[in-house]
Amino acid sequence: MPVFLVDAVAEAHAVLEGPEGRHAAAVRRIRPGERVDLTDGAGAVGECVVRETLKDGLVLDVLRRYTVPAPAPRIVVVQALPKGDRGELAVEMMTEVGVDVIVPWAASRSITQWRGDKAAKALGKWRATAREAGKQARRFHRAEVAELATTRDVVRLAEQAALALVLHEAAARPLARVELPGSGDIMMIVGPEGGVAETELAAFTEAGAVPALLGPTVLRTSTAGVAAAAVLQARTGRW
Template sequence: MTAPVFVVDGPVPGERTYVLDGPEGRHAVSVKRLRAGESVVLTDGLGAWSEGTVAAAEGKDRLVVDLGPAHTEPEERPRITVIQALPKGDRGELAVETMTETGVDAIVPWTASRCVTQWRGERGLKALGKWRATAREAGKQSRRVRFPEVADAASTKEVARLLATADLAAVLHEDRDCDSAPLASADLPADGDIVLVVGPEGGVSPQELETFRAAGARPYRLGRSVLRTSTAGTAAVALLLGRTGRWG
């Protein structure tokens, strides 16, 4: 089994004895029940990491670790960003969790016109915080050392600007009358940025689709069935990772 991952604040230490305390230390000692001799990985979630061996567990929230050298994992290419329309309830967190576990590099919440959920004021800040916390926990669970960035919520105009700079700009769209092509047939860049839009349950509106087309995006479909917004992004990311060779 691969070593569990814990997050440190600040630079990742290497070649030294380190005390993991606070919430992460408590999780390691009281939840994971790690003991001397077991392996762990410490990371900043930004690509830096160090593997070590537990020297001792002290109390309920202190783990003493003998660390090996520090490393930096390079960013994977091409970079995959998913523009995720806001789902209802906790389905947004489900989407973030599964896309993170699959390997997405960045997630941008999108306030599409047909979204039932709208992020405003304190409620919006709280929801964004939940998405970011979910990405962090899912990154640890899936043994990642470079967690996906969860950006601030974007408007349709802001999404269009992201699409305009992408090497592949794609909009998942279920309407076959809009000349959508299978995502499995898209020409993928070997480097650069792939930006994928996942619409809300009500679909991408005609006005939004035209805005995205004007920015250089093209509509694509995954297959014969129509997936929910909370699962479509994960399925699309898996397809892209397999085709780009990042899962090779």
């Protein structure tokens, strides 16, 4: 069933309007009698049937309303800024596999840098990508895209996480064998095209982060996060 985001899921009847309503009526051409799901992105779900199609929206009957618990443990990925549109690709794939929080990181070796108006525009694209990918993947808990982080910010996040991991090609311990905590956030740091700088790696390990080897091959920064998240999804039982 197609999924649409709303501010709140109604108890019995709802009108889907605004951008979501226009997309449903004009682009998806959803018609009376068809089924759709509504979610507030925080776990509330409404199973609906279309009663009437408007020019820019849908009138819906809510058949059933329920709440989906938030998945645990939370998976947080700190993603160094990739080149070009690979950032949006990384966000799309990580959202699809269930990453809970994506933190854009201005690493010292990142070729791309977000400054001024460019920062707001790029962050908006990442958030829009996560929103659409979440609907496509039928996620009822929206993936959060945080504000742009400095290395100092990432150090603080590593200190707060139950387990912080930094993907590194020289790590001795494979990601598949790292001991996982029983609860709390699991955070992964994904470096840029040029790799995590030695000073950054030292700061992260001092904050408690564990270097981990993803595998024998070298992945792009835009695909490393989704591959690592898939490993964690399976190991934590979320998949």
